[in-house]
Amino acid sequence: MDPRRLRLLLELSRLGSMHEVAAELGTTTSAVSQGIAALAREVGTPLVEPDGRRVRLTPAGTRLADHAVGILAAIDAARLDLDPASEPAGVLRVAGFASAIRRSLLPVMDDLAHTHPRLEVRILEHEPLEAFDLLARDDVDLALTYDYDLAPASWRTDHEVTLLGTVAWGLGVPARERRAPFASYADRDWIVNSRNTADEEVLRMLASMAGFTPRITHRIDALELVDDLIVAGRGIGLLPRGRASRRGVRVLPLTDPPVTMRTYAVVRRGRDRWSPLRTVLDALAAGSS
Missing domain, CATH: 3.40.190.10 (Periplasmic binding protein-like II)
Structure with missing residues (x-):
């Protein structure tokens, strides 16, 4: 199966509209429709069915979308993490709300600068909904977010979530x-x-x-x-x-x-094996313990 077509199916399961998938991925609705049709031919079963003026996933399409989360995460991990034991190097982009940056991220950055000088952490100040959007578009690697015990967040299936503190x-x-x-x-x-x-x-x-x-x-x-x-x-x-x-x-x-506010580190599933991201996540977890 072509992983690009799996990405189309996964986004369709999340967004519910081929038009929205096209807008999200920067392509055309026709290309999305053709890609999913080709994927259906590859697996030998229909993946979508009419639902009024829209479409919805068939039971087979839903099952394949569930599998796609792990498949695409594994491909991402292979691309980003050719050598997980290597010295962390490169730019790590973090989007987070101000309190978490001050309380959780800044205290570990000095130590990281000394122990991993080739690792550069760049900070963008954003509230959770903004950070989730950046994470979904791969514009950041890590999101520092929060919710409340009385208003819990809804996590996507392709999110890996670590509680940092309350x-x-x-x-x-x-x-x-x-x-x-x-x-x-x-x-x-x-x-x-x-x-x-x-x-x-x-x-x-x-x-x-x-x-x-x-x-x-x-x-x-x-x-x-x-x-x-x-x-x-x-x-x-x-x-x-x-x-x-x-x-x-x-x-x-x-x-x-x-009322309790809970702070989290959120990454896309499979990305936490990338050495720079794993290093920062471990530092945040150690700082919160």
Whole structure:
């Protein structure tokens, strides 16, 4: 089987549209259709069937798409990892959110520079959805992402995920305020993340359990700016506990239920055998233990 045609089938199983597959892979819808038809002839069974104006995978097509994950990962590993025991060398591209870069990646970079001088780590600051998109397009090799126990992420079948750590989150309020039932904040203005929806999902879940719908007024990415808005009396929001917040901000514990953010290192399946990537993943895992 031609691995390029397997890639078409795998992307069709993920995206559900030949037009979207063509856009994702930079080709034409006709080329996608012809490639999957040729693959069906190679395996001797139909792989797609009509579904209104679209198509869907047949049971055989679904099974082959499942196999394609491992097959393509093995091919990628062979291309990228001719000698896994070799000295790590080359450029490793990492996309991650700011807190994970500061807390997990930066502490290991100095040691890596000394022990593996031919390894260069390049950092791109991105929220999880942006990082996943870059990873899917092979624009980065490693994504540092997060989710919450109350809003868990959905992982793709071709993702390899390593938990790096957890952080308890609380409620950021002006320092003069004391802890109160969550329902008592129903009439307040709220601040959520402008580039990721996970903390808004957690907030809406907590508010729903307390019997109200939060009035979201500000959408802010930088935690420092969230601090500023809280001090200025412009709103309140969820913040990590244990972080050095700006003077004038108090982060109250959330216990009913507690809120935990989980940080992950995510790579495409099979890529972690590439020596530079394996080295950085091992360093991150050691730093988190």
